[in-house]
Amino acid sequence: MVLPLDEYVDKLFKVWDIIDFIKTRNCGGDETKEKVEWFKEVCVEYASDKDNTDAMEFTDWIETILNDEFNILLEEDSGVVLATKILKYSDALRKKDEKLATEMAEDALKILKERKSDSQSKRQVEGDSDDEDGTTDGSSDEEMEVDEGKEKKERQPKQVTDDDGWTTIQRH
Template sequence: MAAPHPNQVAFREGVDYLFHSWTALKLAVDGEWGGHDSAAKRDWFVDTVVDYFSEKGKNVDSFDLEDILIQIMNDEFSILLEDQSEQHIAKVLEQLYLECTHGRYDLVQTLKQDSQKISGALKGNSQKLKKEGDEEDDDSSDDDEEDGDEDMDVDMESSSSKPRREKAEPIIDEDGFETVVKKRR
């Protein structure tokens, strides 16, 4: 088997960088919304898109590509894209493919830099959060902690120290519809 053409390698790298910086997909992988193998699913997703472009070439249908992005995000990560990011991703993929087929890799480099910025920012934030978390462990009466975690404290108290209430009977109105009652915390 012959080695892949440099344009194909560059396109694959560009798709990988793009998918690593796609917010919805990044959240899904980081949160393991696709299960413990979410990162492997993202890599498979990249391969699927690269294969789609290899098969269709310059005859890629934008709407078909968007549908593929939506379908995989929904099926593999249980995400319903409401931000229409699939449209932006599809456009970038098409532009990336066209540039790579002409031997231009500027967009690949831009995507690489964007991906590195996002990764660096997230690593910096997680280190900052860890440091703040260490400080909060030392001083549990911190005002910021009380303001930000009230709901969590209430939920933890209600589940550990109070007995569970029995489920209330549904309230049905005269038309036969159930009235939704907001749960108290």
């Protein structure tokens, strides 16, 4: 199934930990929700321009928006991954490469489905009165079978304010 570019970007944003962090921490102030929607829209516009094909340039552009609008500096490569996926998908749509576009859309939908499943599992674990180590943060990764609690805890982004007052996101 081939998705329009805006729907594909929407799916990617739903599974990107940074967006979840921005929303839960209200990093965009009172207008966080609107800023995230705007951010998605401008990413679609950027990728729709056939002249914008450089993933590193797109990454810099994404990171500038994260810094300016949400006061966030990425210290991991999720911006590169996001930019690469969006541009690759946009290029597949432009070239009418349905096979690649379908594959990428299905991957995004699979990850989103796993994220929702993990979120439901989290609620069930939190609802139990047992004292088991079921601590999770609801994040998803494609390989969730190895000690979920520890892996999820490692992947949980952490907000750190450095000496200069910059708020950064760190992954462990």
